[in-house]
Amino acid sequence: MKRLFTKRRGKRNEAVEQQTSQKLSPSLAFQSFMQMNEQATIGWIVYQLADGMDINKKEELFLQSFSLHSIDNITDEKMKELYQLAQLGLGWITNHDVIEEEIKKLDYPKPFRDVLLRTLNEVHASKTLTEMDKEKDQVWEVYRDVIYSATQGAFLLIDKAKIKQYKTGNLLCEADIKERQDISYSRNLAKEAFTNAGLKNSKVMSYNLIISEAVTNVIKHADDGKMFIHQKDDVFHVIIEDNGPGFPLNILPKTTLLAGFSTKESLGQGFSLMIKMAEQVILETSSNGSTLILLLDGKGEIG
């Protein structure tokens, strides 16, 4: 029987064979994306190992991973062993085993163990990143739901794709936000737009106050930005975008919900006021910047 290396006996054999009894999935009829992903990963590991051993037909080996019914069907013992190793390694990663420790238990020559370690570490790193992304998404979703419930629907976190649905209706005005004097400029522009739309003075005053808070936040906590005011029927959509660093995710509930909380020497009242006076406060935020949308109700107030 041909083997990867002639010196191959004992414990390692059993370990490889015991842990790889699991069947590979049937043919190209993938049952799920996850399954295809796993097959591709195994194929990739086998490819890297074959590459490290100067085996020809590496590409074929990779492609074979998608159409294998079972490792047992592989007749070439050398290839079979590569597949078994790939499955074994993937198992260690899934079980959160220490890869180095597991590889030590195998009595392959050092250069081959090094290739195996490097390959598995690469798979591990990519999996860890995906898991971290997943965790971040989950935290974001929990925050979104908690903030929404705690404010009785007055504060909504959205992702980037949803912004455009608020950029609708009649564009009443727009302004650049770059320096301090742009705060009063945008405030006056908003005032004019509301007044021209026929909004009552008392509403104009209170809406101006929160627009001022939002625009000030761009100067204070972000870099530059822009303000747009749209009118859709009797709702005003005030959109304030910035190119700042975004709201830090781990303290998002505090920055948005806790009156008096600020990350700067500041009153920390901006969001409390916005939530009180707007019909809804909507926020999209990432390390590329933030978009704050204030939905301001003009129902019965426009005349």
Ligand SMILES: Nc1ncnc2c1ncn2[C@@H]1O[C@H](COP(=O)(O)OP(=O)(O)O)[C@@H](O)[C@H]1O
């Ligand atoms: N445009 C923004 N970009 C990044 N972080 C922001 C932005 N606006 C507000 N924040 C964060 O939210 C916190 C609360 O804002 P706010 O209630 O207006 O209080 P204050 O501006 O007085 O700190 C800020 O301290 C800051 O950490």
Ligand SMILES: [Mg+2]
């Ligand atoms: Mg503020």
